[in-house]
Amino acid sequence: MQAKQKILILFGTRPEVIKLAPVIAALRTIQTIETCVVSSNQHTTLLKPFLKIFHLKIDYNLKVGTNNQTPNMIAGKVLNRLDAILDKEKPDVIVVQGDTTTALAGAFAGFNRKIKVAHVEAGLRSGDINSPFPEEMNRQLISKIASFHFAATEKNRKNLMNEGVPMEKIFVTGNPVVDSLNFIAKNWEPSKKLLDLIESTKGLKRILLTTHRRESFGETMSGNLRSISCFIKKREDTCLIFPVHPNPNVQTITKEILGEQERVFLIEPTDYHDFIALMKKAWLIVSDSGGVHEEAPSLGKPLLILRENTERPEAIEARFAKLVGGNSNRLYNLLEENYGVDTWIKSVKKVQNPFGDGKAATRIAEVLANGK
Ligand code: UDP
Numbered sequence: 001m002q003a004k005q006k007i008l009i010l011f012g013t014r015p016e017v018i019k020l021a022p023v024i025a026a027l028r029t030i031q032t033i034e035t036c037v038v039s040s041n042q043h044t045t046l047l048k049p050f051l052k053i054f055h056l057k058i059d060y061n062l063k064v065g066t067n068n069q070t071p072n073m074i075a076g077k078v079l080n081r082l083d084a085i086l087d088k089e090k091p092d093v094i095v096v097q098g099d100t101t102t103a104l105a106g107a108f109a110g111f112n113r114k115i116k117v118a119h120v121e122a123g124l125r126s127g128d129i130n131s132p133f134p135e136e137m138n139r140q141l142i143s144k145i146a147s148f149h150f151a152a153t154e155k156n157r158k159n160l161m162n163e164g165v166p167m168e169k170i171f172v173t174g175n176p177v178v179d180s181l182n183f184i185a186k187n188w189e190p191s192k193k194l195l196d197l198i199e200s201t202k203g204l205k206r207i208l209l210t211t212h213r214r215e216s217f218g219e220t221m222s223g224n225l226r227s228i229s230c231f232i233k234k235r236e237d238t239c240l241i242f243p244v245h246p247n248p249n250v251q252t253i254t255k256e257i258l259g260e261q262e263r264v265f266l267i268e269p270t271d272y273h274d275f276i277a278l279m280k281k282a283w284l285i286v287s288d289s290g291g292v293h294e295e296a297p298s299l300g301k302p303l304l305i306l307r308e309n310t311e312r313p314e315a316i317e318a319r320f321a322k323l324v325g326g327n328s329n330r331l332y333n334l335l336e337e338n339y340g341v342d343t344w345i346k347s348v349k350k351v352q353n354p355f356g357d358g359k360a361a362t363r364i365a366e367v368l369a370n371g372k
Contacts, residue, residue, distance in 0.1 A: 004034040007118075007368060008091035010082070012042030012064070012074075012102030014050060015177075015291045018272060020097050021054035022179035022361035023120060030369045036089050040078050040102040041065040045246065049271045053188060054180075060085050064102075071101045071134050078105035086113050093118050093368060096142065098290075099135035107145045117142070118368060121175055122149035123156030124290075124311040131215055131308060132290075148371060150364050152294075152355050153314055173363040174356025177294045181276060182358045188273035197241065197265060198281050204239040204263065205283035205339070207232070211306055212245035213288045221250070223328030224306055225257040228286065231335045232263055238339070239263040241278060243270050284338065284345065286324075286331070294356070296320060300349040304334055314354040319347070 007027055011020050017039075027033050039058045041047060044065040051058065064077040078101070086094075086109060094110040096103035097120040110117040119142050129137050140163075143149065149165055151157045152175035160170050190198075209228065211221060232240050244254050244266050258264050270278065279285060279299050285292060288306040293315045296303040303321040315321035324331045338345055 004032055005093070005369070006034045006036060006089065006091045007093045007095060008036045008038060008086075008089060009095045010038045010040065010102065010106040011097060012040030012047075012062075012078075013100050014043055014046045015289075016097045016100060016102065017047060017050040017054065017056070018180050018291065019120060019175065019177050020095065021050075021056055022176045022183065023095065023097075023364050024056065025054075026361040026365035027368065030365055033365075033369060036060070036085075036091060038062065038082065038085060040074070040082075040106075042074055042078075042100060042102045046269055053184065053272055074101045075105040075108075078102055079109050082106060082109045083113075086110070086115065091115060093148075093371075095120060095368075097121055099124070099132075099139040099142075101134065101138065104138040104141055107142045111145045116147040117145050118148035118150065118364075119143065119146035120150045120364060121152060122146065123151040123153075123158075123160040123170070125159045126309050126311040128309060132311070133214060136311070148367060150360075150367070152360070155314060171363065171367050173367075174358075174360035175294050176356070176360040176364065177291055178298055178353060178356035178358045179361045180272075181295050181298055184273050185276050190274050190277035191271070194270065194274040194277055197267070198277070201239050201241070201263075201265070204237055205235075206278075206281055207238060207240045207335075208278050208282040208285045208287075209240060209242040210245070210287045210289050210292060212247055212250050213307070215308075216288055216306060217249040220306075220326050220328075222253050222257060224286075224324075224331055225254060227328040227332040227335070229258055229261060229264070231332060231339075232261065235339055236263075238283070239265065241265045241267065241282075243267050243275070243278075245269060284335075293321060294353075297348075297351050297353040297355070300351065302338070302345045302348040304331065306331070312355070318351050318354045319344075320351045 038060045040062040062081040093116045095118045096106045107117045149170045286304045293312045
């Protein structure tokens with residue numbers, strides 16, 4: 001009997017699990033493939049509930065996550081601890097996702113052992129190596145190493161080709177985040193706690209906020225939070241729901257600016273099914289998250305992007321998202337403008353998701369099955 005192809009899948013953060021869970025599920029349906037699932041645990045508490053909802057059992061936990069680590073500390077630990085697993089398991093391919101330090105360290109570990117690397121969500125480029133930091137450089141470096149580049153969009157493919165990646169190594173599959181979103185929305189109900197929150201904010205225009213990118217820490221973040229605070233105070237039929245990231249840079253400033261304010265709900269980061277329910281019930285989403293860019297259009301929701309630039313310009317081109325930039329006055333003005341005239345918000349209901357059709361994972365698994 002022919003030996004099975006062994007594929008090691010590495011993740012470490014919340015968005016990586018969300019995007020790789022459907023890929024793991026699709027790989028497991030292929031008889032000629034054996035999977036080995038490794039978590040770096042770069043995110044600790046944020047990661048756990050996601051393993052549960054996707055029914056994911058991990059084979060190895062690198063346990064690299066502790067508070068306040070530098071990217072170098074994380075990369076060093078991943079390289080060191082993964083190397084022993086590569087030696088033992090001898091995978092044919094390592095799959096990494098996106099732009100995290102875990103993903104870059106996993107790709108580099110594969111390169112050093114002459115193991116092929118497959119990169120999911122390849123070809124995103126902001127045009128500025130310092131923004132998002134260090135993610136933009138991470139993803140560029142992974143592109144230098146990878147043998148399989150799974151791009152979500154044609155634009156991503158072009159970015160890769162412009163950097164000299166051979167056409168035959170690039171596969172436009174869509175982003176598996178859409179597969180995940182569809183799966184969770186179909187199979188999971190929101191929690192009682194979340195339904196209570198929705199009930200208690202009934203009739204209000206809900207702004208859903210997430211913000212925790214490193215570049216936003218400090219003045220940019222406090223400016224944005226102040227703008228939202230002013231808007232909520234002024235407009236009594238609005239409210240804010242903000243799952244606050246555990247990072248102390250977010251926690252402290254949030255309590256200072258938004259703590260104890262009427263119609264402001266500061267909650268813990270939610271499970272994925274609850275977050276999807278929150279997005280569905282939002283009047284407007286305000287976020288600096290990459291994943292939220294890719295999810296909002298599937299739910300027909302408008303998005304204000306709290307960033308200077310975006311490596312997902314498809315969101316702006318498809319007209320469901322607007323870039324706020326680093327200017328908190330612009331955020332306030334955009335909130336007021338859309339409160340007054342809801343033409344844009346209404347128009348977003350019908351957009352098509354440019355990032356995927358919900359079938360990316362199957363396409364990725366098929367390429368890997370054929371690509372030994
Ligand atoms: N998310 C979630 N609960 C929350 C906040 C976000 O499930 O309380 C999900 C969200 O739907 C998206 C992902 O987490 O899929 C985004 O993660 P994050 O913002 O950490 O990373 P990024 O998308 O910026 O890489």
